[in-house]
Structure formats: C-alpha cells, structure tokens
Amino acid sequence: MNSGTSRGTARTEKTLWAFLALSLVWGASFLFMKVGLDGLAPAQIVMGRIWFGALTLAAVMTVTRRHWPRDPKLWGHMVVVAITFGVAPYSLFAWAEQSVPSGLASIYNATTPIMTLLLTPLVLRSERLSRAQSGGVLIGIVGVVVLSAPWQLIGSADLAGSVPGQLACLGATFCYGFSGLYLRRFVFGRGVDSLTLSAMEICLAAPIALLLLPFGGLQPVQVSAPVVLSIAALGVLGTGFAYIWYYRVLGEWGAARASTVTYLAPVVGVVLGAVLLGETVSWYEPVGGLIVIAGIVASQRGWRMLRRATSPAQPLSAPQPRSHASSS
Template identity: 50%
Template sequence: MTEQTGARRPDPSTVAQFLGMGLVWGASFLFMKVALDGTTPLQVAWTRLMLGALALGAVMLITRSRLPRSAAMWGHFVAVGFLGCAAPYTLFAWAEQHVSSGIASVYNATTPLMTVLVVTLALRVERLTRDQVVGVVVGLAGVVVLSAPWRLAGEGAVDEIAGQLACLGAALCYGLTFGYLRRFVTGRGVPAVTTAFLQIACGALVMLLLTPWVVTSPVELTPAIVGSLVVLGVLGTGIVYIWYIHVLLRWGPTATSTVTYITPVVGVALGVLVLGERLGWHEPAGAALVLLGILLAQGRLRRRRAVPPEPAAAVAAPGRGLR
C-alpha cells in the first residue's frame, strides 16, 4: 500500500514536531550524561520512565483513551515495557559512564539495522533482500570503524569496550521491541496513544520492582541534573511520543523513520559543543557508514538495473513495475 499524498503535506505544525523529535531524542544522550554527575544509571532510567508514564497518563486522561481488556495484550506490553524501555534506558545510561554521549547517540542509530536482523533472522517476519544484506554488512563495518578497536588499549580500554557493547545491546533491545510489536501488538486494534502509554507505563512498573536498589544509592542533585531528568522524562520519554504519533499519522512510517538520520547528528554536535567531547576521525567515518548501511537496508539506495523490454500485454498487466 502506498501512503496518501496528503499525508506528506509539509504543514508547519508537523514539520516542527518532526524536527522536535530529532532534537529532543538526539539531546537525550546529553541529558543522560549530565544526570549521571549526581545519579546512578538505574536512577536515571527509573526517573525518566516514571516521569514519562505520568506525562502520557495525563494525555490518556485528557483524550479519554481506553485501555485493552485482554490479559494476553497486557502481558505483551509488560514484555515490551521491559525490552523496549527499562532494559535499553538502563543500558544506555550505564554505557555513558564509559563512552561519550555522541558515541552513544550514533550507536542508537544502529537500531534500524538491528530491526532488520531481528525481523528476518530471529522472528522470521520478513526475508533479507540482497540490498538489505549489503546494508547490514556496511552498517556493521561502520560499527567496527566507530569502535576503533585498534586504539582500545591500556587503562580504561575494557570499560570503554563494555560501554560500547552496552550501547549495541540497547539498540538490539529496540530492534527486538519493534519486531515484537509488529508480531504481537500491531493490528490488534490498540490505539497509538494507548500503545505509547502502555509501553512506557509497563516499563515504569518493571523499574518499580528495582526501587529498593534505586533508593539506596546516594543522590547529589543540582539544577542542571534536575532539569536534565525532567526534560529527559517528561519531554523525551513522554510528550515526544505524542509528536511521533502525530507525524506518523500525517506522513506515514517511511517518512517518519527518517528521524533516525537527525538524532545522531544532534547527539554528536551537542556532545562536542556543550560537553567538550573530542571527536576523532573514526567517529564521523563510522557514523557515515552506519547511516549508509541504514539507507541500503531500508531500500532507499536501490541500484538501478537494466530491465529488458517486455511485450505490450505484459506491461499492461496489473501490478507490474510497482515493486
């Protein structure tokens, strides 16, 4: 099915929300880095999920959205809340103790590649095409360049490797979540706003179980840390999901997914400009390969192939030439 022409109309409100998504989600890695100056990774993940659930819960009340009655559907959302929220948020926060916020944002951009691998190899929802295979290989080569294993030696090398692996683990969690949602949730009649709320709220419920470990760790709050946690939770984990839904409904999934190309640029730029993070040659080179791999895996850079002329009857056949 093709997207409606009107869905791509570049009205100012939708464009602003799309750019806001890229800015806030890209800046979330900066906010995590700042918050870690006075909190633990578990506290960062706990706080952002609680605040995000409260923000989306308020939207649910205002819009009078309904919750699903199926016990099986609630079970699916608990799984999604852990896999798509609690686990990756904690992994990224932990990783940023050992890697820069810019590096973490680029690893986050590998999510589409992880999604391709999950839906084709693990869940077997789709089959890999030749372009997707090339895209995955190019993207993984970008990850190798980004990690720069040739420079990881001496003190701190093990921690940095662990941090990068944690980032990849978080991206894999996102990929598994998209595949899980597609297989068990999408198409079951759950509204988009409800889906967003339940994903965050169930993630918050999972984190509630870890509250004894959260409250026992010391906390040192400053205005910058509090502000980072509030923006990260209310905006980045809450309200932006509403923007995402609006853009998705107006533009469709293909155009909306291009936000993937904005977030790492924002993340790296803020890391350099605000936090003074140093940028080596391998980081933009690796990021470029990752984005190229995503473009190939998503079929945005298909090679033109010479097509032999077909008989007139074949050309006129319904559906030919539309792939």
C-alpha cells in the same frame, strides 16, 4: 492526484518529521543521561525518566480523551514491551555510561538495526528486507564505523576498562531490536493508535521500574538544576513524546527501517558536544555522519520513491493481515 494518494503522501511526510524529531531527541538522551549521573545513580535515572514519561503520556491520554484498551492479551504483550523496550535497555545504558562516554554509547545505539536483522528470521518470519534496505543498513554500519574511529581507540586504557559497559550497550540494542519485532508480530493490527500504545507501555514500565530500588535506587542524591532538567527532558521528551513518534514510524515503515533512527544518534551526539560542550570535531565525524545519512536514504529507497509510496507498512490504527499478529 486523488484524495487517497494525497492522504498517503501527507501521512508519509508526517512520519518523516516524526523520524527526524525522534532522531534528535534520542540522540540527545545520551547527553542527558551523562549529566544525570553527576547526581544520581543509574537506577534513579531510569526511574526518573520513566515516571516523567508516564505522567506525560497519561496527561496526554486524558486531554485527548482516549480510552484504555480492555484486551487482557494486549496488556500482557505490552508488559513484555515495557521491559524490553523500556526498563531493561534504559537500565543497561544508564549503567554503561558510568564507564562509557556518552558519544560512544550513542554509537553503540546505532547497532540496533543489526540486532533487528539478526532477530528478524526468529521473531518475524513474514517480514523480509529488500536489497535496497539491506544495502542501506550496511552503508549505515560503515558510517558508524567511520564515525567511531576505531583506530583512535587502540591502546586506550580507559576504553579497554569499559568493556563491561560496552557489552551492556550491545545488550540494550539487542532489547530494542527484539521489542520492535515483538510489537510488529503481537501488538500491531489490533486497531490501537500509537499514542495509546505508548501510554500503555510507559505506564506499565513505571511500576516495574520500582524493582530497581534495591539496586541503587535509594542512595543519596545530589540535586542540581542540570541534573533535574536532564532527567525531566529524558522523561517528557525522550520517554514521553518520543514514544509517540517511534510507534508512528515503526507502524508505517516496519521494524528494520524504523530502527535506522539510531543511525542519527551519533551525529546528534557529536553536534551537541561541539556546540554545548566545546568539544573538538575531527574530520572523520562529519564524514561518518554523511555516510550514515546516505545509509538512511538508501534504506528508505530514496526520497522520491518514499514520497510516491502511500504506506510501506500498515498504519497502527488499521487492521493488518493475520500474519502480522499471529500466535497471540
């Protein structure tokens, strides 16, 4: 094995670990938001997690002695990303969880690949899905349907009353799907590493999030240890380090396949509920989880093929063809 292949294999393995860590942290984020709602308004949760995340990433930037980019066009594009991948979906999910269970919210989060597929022809004409990738996405969708057990929801008055919240969840995943494609078209290929891009986005989102103050951001809070720890975890892990991992996965795998990270969120939510909250696990939950994992494997064209590949897409720090960053 030559040095180039070795480096490609090592990079692929690191991306896989980033994918798994991201799945765990973002899956747990819905539980953290639900706990945070015990003492905070949705707007306060959004501001708290973003500011914790911004401080974390700014500290990492300082420790690693990275320099902030000076390209004004790049900063302009990152403002769009800060809104569509940060403030907007965070606000929608936090508001939705007032009426939607955290597990159901995590299941809706798994529709991000569907949104990505719907938006790809409009935002990113140069990227097309292979049959294996499309098949993997469809398998994952089947797993999410089994995991959500729609036959259990029929006749549920509580869930029927949460329709606005469920629509808000879909709005959030629409934002996620759009932002991933926007990054691929307008941001990647400029020679900026994933950590710097993550820090730019969240640090831009921090002042934007202050616009939520008139919408419940100033109401009295009920501080408790679980609430504080949940918001800190949302910020440091779910909004800080998770963004570094996400940008790495997105840059290596592409928008559609990177969005399959959301398939594992329902699985993580079920496990956390059973282990930490003593929730009962029904037969369809592990079955759906296995189907979801099968979809992820299929979308990545199998573990063996993925290990042989050096890079399905250009890494973030390398120059990319002009077609990937056109119209900037």
